[in-house]
Every structure is written in C-alpha cells, then in structure tokens.
Amino acid sequence: MSEERFGEFVLVRRHEQGHVAELALDRPKAMNAVSTGMARSLTAACTALAEDRDVRVVVLTSTHERAFCVGADLKERNSFSDADLVRQRPVTRGAYTGVLQLPVPVIAAVHGFALGGGFEMALACDLIVADRTAVVGLPEVSVGVIPGGGGTQLLPRRVGAARAAELIFTARRVEAEEAHALGLVDQLVEAGRDREEALATAARIAANSPVGLRAAKRALRLGHGLDLRAGLEVEDAAWRSVAFSGDRAEGVAAFNEKRKPEWPGE
Numbered sequence: 001m002s003e004e005r006f007g008e009f010v011l012v013r014r015h016e017q018g019h020v021a022e023l024a025l026d027r028p029k030a031m032n033a034v035s036t037g038m039a040r041s042l043t044a045a046c047t048a049l050a051e052d053r054d055v056r057v058v059v060l061t062s063t064h065e066r067a068f069c070v071g072a073d074l075k076e077r078n079s080f081s082d083a084d085l086v087r088q089r090p091v092t093r094g095a096y097t098g099v100l101q102l103p104v105p106v107i108a109a110v111h112g113f114a115l116g117g118g119f120e121m122a123l124a125c126d127l128i129v130a131d132r133t134a135v136v137g138l139p140e141v142s143v144g145v146i147p148g149g150g151g152t153q154l155l156p157r158r159v160g161a162a163r164a165a166e167l168i169f170t171a172r173r174v175e176a177e178e179a180h181a182l183g184l185v186d187q188l189v190e191a192g193r194d195r196e197e198a199l200a201t202a203a204r205i206a207a208n209s210p211v212g213l214r215a216a217k218r219a220l221r222l223g224h225g226l227d228l229r230a231g232l233e234v235e236d237a238a239w240r241s242v243a244f245s246g247d248r249a250e251g252v253a254a255f256n257e258k259r260k261p262e263w264p265g266e
Contacts, residue, residue: 071116
C-alpha cells in the first residue's frame with residue numbers, strides 16, 4: 001500500500017491489490033472540521049484520483065476515532081469578514097463537488113459524528129457504510145445558514161422531499177439505527193467495522209470492469225430525476241460507450257472460457 005499526503009489534513013492510500021483508493025480525512029485535532037486549507041487539499045486529492053485510471057473505487061474514511069467529519073470549521077468562520085466568507089465559498093464548494101464528481105464508485109465509511117458538511121460529504125458518495133456509533137444530521141439552520149455542500153439536493157434524492165425537509169428544518173441528529181431505517185445510510189455494521197466493511201465492498205466492486213463501472217455510474221447520476229424516456233436515452237448512450245470496448249470483449253471471452261477476466265480498462 002502506498003500513501004500520498006495532500007496538504008496537512010488529507011491522505012490518499014492506494015491499496016495495491018484490487019485498484020481501491022482510500023481518501024482519508026486526517027485532521028484529528030479538529031474532528032476533521034473542514035477548514036479552507038483542508039477544502040483545498042480535498043479538492044486536489046479528488047482531482048488526482050479522478051485522473052488515475054488505475055483507481056476503480058474510492059473509499060472515503062476518517063482517521064479520527066470518534067468522528068467522520070463534524071462539518072465546517074466554525075472556529076475559522078468566526079473570524080471571517082463577509083468578504084472572507086465570499087472568498088471561501090468556491091473553495092469549500094469545490095471540495096464537496098470534487099467528491100461528488102469522482103467518476104468511479106465512492107463509498108463513505110462513517111463512524112461517530114457526521115454532521116453538516118461532514119454528512120454532506122458522505123451524501124456525495126454512492127454508498128454509505130456506517131457503524132453503530134454513527135450520528136448524522138444537517139444542523140445548519142440552527143446556526144443561521146443552510147446546508148451548502150449539496151445537502152438540500154442530495155438528501156431528498158436519497159430519502160424523499162418530505163423526510164429531507166423534516167431533517168433539515170429540525171436540525172436534529174439521527175443515531176445509527178434510525179439513520180439506517182430511514183435510508184440515510186445504506187449498510188449498518190458493528191462498531192469499529194465501518195472502514196473494514198467499506199473496503200471489503202470496494203474490493204468486490206473493483207473486481208468488475210473499470211470501463212463498465214464508470215459508465216454505470218455516469219448513467220445512474222445523469223439519469224436520476226429524468227423522465228423514463230430521457231433516462232433510457234442516457235442509459236443507451238452509456239451502453240454505446242462500453243459496447244465496443246476492450247473490457248466488453250474480455251468480459252465475454254472470460255465468461256465463455258470460465259476464467260477470471262483481465263480487464264484492459266479501455
């Protein structure tokens with residue numbers, strides 16, 4: 001396994017077996033609160049991962065024992081002028097967009113607090129694995145703002161408009177069991193096993209065609225919210241992008257020869 005640090009607070013681990021990259025939030029003294037510097041580092045890490053054709057799956061993790069991410073760094077924000085806040089906005093927005101726009105499947109491994117921007121970062125992922133210590137929520141209206149990292153758009157797409165409204169308007173925290181029951185997280189695991197289970201799921205995903213995975217994600221993302229006719233056109237375009245690929249030829253050959261495919265990735 002190789003490691004690469006982006007700034008002081010973001011670490012990327014590339015797992016040599018299985019084409020899985022781990023994007024680790026590593027600001028333990030602040031429970032991974034997202035400062036301006038951390039946001040820039042996260043954007044840079046996502047850019048590097050998006051360009052790495054060897055990466056088939058990304059797992060978003062935390063090095064802090066009791067928190068995934070507690071959201072925006074309000075201590076830093078407390079010192080901001082209005083002009084400072086305006087200047088910071090595209091920086092922080094770029095970090096959340098960076099996670100959201102990763103072209104490969106992304107799994108969040110959540111334990112402890114995932115609040116505000118921290119939960120929005122998880123919502124930007126395709127799947128969320130949470131352990132029984134997880135506490136999630138979007139409390140922004142309780143401090144005079146709104147979810148600004150995608151929460152007002154991503155949460156209703158996950159749980160529906162009315163459920164999202166209740167959670168955002170009340171600003172309440174939701175513990176792991178209820179979060180799983182409501183669909184706020186996809187898989188609930190025993191305490192301390194979120195990273196392990198997320199990496200195991202990532203390994204299963206990464207065994208599949210990298211061309212197919214990217215196209216499937218593109219179709220899922222672009223087709224969401226469209227009417228059925230338009231969605232099927234999105235799917236057809238994605239199918240055409242893989243139908244004549246080397247991966248498709250190798251997949252069919254491997255199936256017929258009863259062997260494990262060796263994906264060319266093109």
